[in-house]
Amino acid sequence: MSRYTKEHYEDVAKALKENRAWAIQMDSAHARGVMASTIGTFADLFAADRPEWCGRCESWKSGYASPEGYCCLGRPHAWKSKFNREQFLAACGLES
Numbered sequence: 001m002s003r004y005t006k007e008h009y010e011d012v013a014k015a016l017k018e019n020r021a022w023a024i025q026m027d028s029a030h031a032r033g034v035m036a037s038t039i040g041t042f043a044d045l046f047a048a049d050r051p052e053w054c055g056r057c058e059s060w061k062s063g064y065a066s067p068e069g070y071c072c073l074g075r076p077h078a079w080k081s082k083f084n085r086e087q088f089l090a091a092c093g094l095e096s
């Protein structure tokens with residue numbers, strides 16, 4: 001069971017984006033750093049809640065399957081997750 005939904009990602013990203021815009025407006029490197037760190041923390045939290053799995057062999061990324069390991073037929077694993085980190089960072093106004 002996942003704690004968070006797509007709606008959570010969107011609402012949190014919206015709030016973080018507004019706070020980041022405020023930090024940029026203040027022209028404070030400290031505030032910008034705090035916001036970047038907060039955004040990273042939320043991205044980690046949401047990613048941990050939605051572990052990646054391989055669409056080909058259906059193994060979870062943590063545990064037995066090593067991220068660099070190979071899947072069936074010698075191809076790399078096709079990792080998938082319901083949480084898209086790049087998309088979330090972009091929604092917060094950050095590039096990945």
Ligand SMILES: [Zn+2]
Pocket residue numbers: 054055056057058059070071072076077078
């Ligand atoms: Zn695989």
